[in-house]
Amino acid sequence: MANTMKMTLVALVSQKSDVKVRNMSGPVGIVHGLTAMARYGWIDLVWFLALINVNLAIFNVLPIPVLDGGHMLFATISKITGRPLPRKIMEGAYTACIVMLLSFVIYVSFFDVKRVGQDIGIGQGEEPEAAPAATPVVEKVKAIEAPESAE
Numbered sequence: 001m002a003n004t005m006k007m008t009l010v011a012l013v014s015q016k017s018d019v020k021v022r023n024m025s026g027p028v029g030i031v032h033g034l035t036a037m038a039r040y041g042w043i044d045l046v047w048f049l050a051l052i053n054v055n056l057a058i059f060n061v062l063p064i065p066v067l068d069g070g071h072m073l074f075a076t077i078s079k080i081t082g083r084p085l086p087r088k089i090m091e092g093a094y095t096a097c098i099v100m101l102l103s104f105v106i107y108v109s110f111f112d113v114k115r116v117g118q119d120i121g122i123g124q125g126e127e128p129e130a131a132p133a134a135t136p137v138v139e140k141v142k143a144i145e146a147p148e149s150a151e
Helices: 002-013 027-040 042-061 068-081 087-119 134-150
Strands: none
Touching: 027 042, 027 087, 042 068, 068 087
């Protein structure tokens, strides 16, 4: 487990890595991961929960205005300058960051739902389900299945 975490952290900062935003997990992916870890046993589940907690703690301390790190940043700036930051600047920063964070959560959740659907067998085919003419799809499926059924 520790080796996997190390490889993941190295992959996040490596330029040659294929780790991308669409590979990240949001709430849907985390619940899916929790159910998978629960199947392996209590120890793996507790390790996964600890990993999530550490990741959330680190993320929370980042200097993003709507998180605790952002509050610390604004307090530090206020202390250094000797006066509070203007309300309009703080409101604008909070609004922009909350919109970005919520957009990111929606974006990541979209890929989570898609990934979970594929894991349970929904959406396996590459053809859209509402194909206008079913004949070409049926012909393609028959052509693919024909060699297998001949054996």
